[in-house]
Amino acid sequence: MNKAASVELELPSHKGExxxxxxxxxxxxxxxxxxxxxxxxxxxxGATIDSIARRAGLPRPNVHYYFDNKLQLYAxxxxxxxxxxxxxxNDLDPAEEPAVALxxxxxxxxxxxxxxxxxxxIFAKEILSGAPRLxxxxxxxxxxxxxxxxxxxxxxxxxxxxxxxxxxxxMFLIWSxxxxxxxxxTQINAAVGVNRLSxxxxxxxxxxxxxxxxxxxGVA
Amino acid sequence: MNKAASVELELPSHKGExxxxxxxxxxxxxxxxxxxxxxxxxxxxGATIDSIARRAGLPRPNVHYYFDNKLQLYAxxxxxxxxxxxxxxNDLDPAEEPAVALxxxxxxxxxxxxxxxxxxxIFAKEILSGAPRLxxxxxxxxxxxxxxxxxxxxxxxxxxxxxxxxxxxxMFLIWSxxxxxxxxxTQINAAVGVNRLSxxxxxxxxxxxxxxxxxxxGVA
DNA sequence: GCATTTCTTGACACATGTGTCAGATTTTTT
DNA sequence: AAAAAATCTGACACATGTGTCAAGAAATGC
Numbered sequence: 001m002n003k004a005a006s007v008e009l010e011l012p013s014h015k016g017e018x019x020x021x022x023x024x025x026x027x028x029x030x031x032x033x034x035x036x037x038x039x040x041x042x043x044x045x046g047a048t049i050d051s052i053a054r055r056a057g058l059p060r061p062n063v064h065y066y067f068d069n070k071l072q073l074y075a076x077x078x079x080x081x082x083x084x085x086x087x088x089x090n091d092l093d094p095a096e097e098p099a100v101a102l103x104x105x106x107x108x109x110x111x112x113x114x115x116x117x118x119x120x121x122i123f124a125k126e127i128l129s130g131a132p133r134l135x136x137x138x139x140x141x142x143x144x145x146x147x148x149x150x151x152x153x154x155x156x157x158x159x160x161x162x163x164x165x166x167x168x169x170x171m172f173l174i175w176s177x178x179x180x181x182x183x184x185x186t187q188i189n190a191a192v193g194v195n196r197l198s199x200x201x202x203x204x205x206x207x208x209x210x211x212x213x214x215x216x217x218g219v220a
Numbered sequence: 221m222n223k224a225a226s227v228e229l230e231l232p233s234h235k236g237e238x239x240x241x242x243x244x245x246x247x248x249x250x251x252x253x254x255x256x257x258x259x260x261x262x263x264x265x266g267a268t269i270d271s272i273a274r275r276a277g278l279p280r281p282n283v284h285y286y287f288d289n290k291l292q293l294y295a296x297x298x299x300x301x302x303x304x305x306x307x308x309x310n311d312l313d314p315a316e317e318p319a320v321a322l323x324x325x326x327x328x329x330x331x332x333x334x335x336x337x338x339x340x341x342i343f344a345k346e347i348l349s350g351a352p353r354l355x356x357x358x359x360x361x362x363x364x365x366x367x368x369x370x371x372x373x374x375x376x377x378x379x380x381x382x383x384x385x386x387x388x389x390x391m392f393l394i395w396s397x398x399x400x401x402x403x404x405x406t407q408i409n410a411a412v413g414v415n416r417l418s419x420x421x422x423x424x425x426x427x428x429x430x431x432x433x434x435x436x437x438g439v440a
Numbered sequence: 441g442c443a444t445t446t447c448t449t450g451a452c453a454c455a456t457g458t459g460t461c462a463g464a465t466t467t468t469t470t
Numbered sequence: 471a472a473a474a475a476a477t478c479t480g481a482c483a484c485a486t487g488t489g490t491c492a493a494g495a496a497a498t499g500c
Binding site: 467 | 474490
């Protein structure tokens with residue numbers, strides 16, 4: 001499911017190279033993409049090196065040639081996902097008009113759920129498990145990082161541009177509503193009775209999320 | 221984590237019995253509760269019969285005495301969870317005032333996330349995996365069931381009691397926002413910088429979700 | 441086109457996990 | 471308190487999965 005959605009990615013550790021490493025880059029990409037599918041579908045424990053290798057079209061020991069062990073491969077993927085998110089979702093700008101900035105932010109998050117559902121699911125599973133392999137990430141400065149993310153809501157509220165809604169929980173509301181379309185795709189498809197939401201249906205979903213939240217916090 | 225939240229439950233298959241089966245009931249309960257913790261934390265594949273047995277304080281073959289195999293135990297738990305949800309979350313009543321009924325519905329869903337986070341997480345993981353063990357559930361009449369759930373929104377909108385918001389996506393918005401507090405508890409705690417949201421913080425979360433959504437769909 | 445590096449692959453050792461079974465023990469019935 | 475039923479438990483067979491290694495093949499550098 002969603003093979004087409006897999007992102008073609010450059011592994012950050014090997015970007016400057018030329019001829020040498022050509023094969024390496026190609027195979028690492030094959031493996032990472034295959035591993036994403038497997039981890040997303042079966043979780044860390046359920047995915048096997050063998051299934052990843054088969055999906056990548058490589059013999060199993062070859063996977064070990066590029067990645068020391070399963071945990072390292074998984075950790076690398078988690079880190080790729082987090083980098084991807086950080087890059088794509090820059091902060092909301094307090095200087096902008098909330099109606100514009102927030103709409104754009106939600107639309108981008110929804111596009112993310114549409115285009116990178118595997119990434120979202122891997123991350124979601126990790127958190128559902130208590131994030132045992134993201135301890136550092138969540139301990140070191142995550143609270144501060146999150147506080148900065150929500151500051152914009154406080155500023156807009158102070159300027160009277162939106163209601164004084166609890167910024168923390170507003171952020172969770174936005175995140176949950178948008179990520180839901182990646183993480184719970186199976187349930188959504190079953191409820192709607194399709195194999196995949198059409199572009200039109202997805203646009204309607206986005207519009208619903210945007211309009212309810214904007215109106216809900218008093219933004220025209 | 222969340223041991224206290226585990227529900228004391230009656231296994232549906234053995235409710236009418238008396239003295240005989242006393243031990244059976246007690247042990248099945250021990251096993252199911254232990255299995256919920258394990259499945260919620262590690263997923264179907266990651267959980268082992270041995271870890272479940274140890275958590276339940278029983279030797280491993282004893283688990284097999286009560287449950288034929290791992291899949292059956294897991295399936296039984298899924299079915300318990302679905303029954304629990306169905307029982308607790310009856311439909312929204314179109315005859316009621318949306319402001320009252322919807323608030324109560326959201327509050328109940330939030331209470332569920334607070335009180336039965338393990339159940340929510342097990343279900344979420346199953347769906348994230350593509351629900352391979354809920355195929356029947358999602359195929360047989362789920363679309364119809366869901367359509368009935370959303371009908372109330374259409375009726376309220378027709379009566380002018382709320383905006384004509386897309387009922388399907390409104391339902392997803394409510395589900396995602398509320399279940400998020402069970403499923404993403406780890407991330408939420410890290411963001412807020414606590415080990416567990418206080419009752420007050422949780423009430424604030426509930427109030428935020430309720431007020432943004434109600435206002436967002438034009439309900440006073 | 442030869443030497444060096446990179447990559448491939450089958451075979452192996454080891455670890456963990458599932459489910460079974462038979463005999464022992466405990467609980468319940470009569 | 472004897473018989474029957476239910477429960478417990480150690481030991482086993484089997485399957486699957488991880489990571490290693492050494493030798494061979496292919497690609498690259500000179």
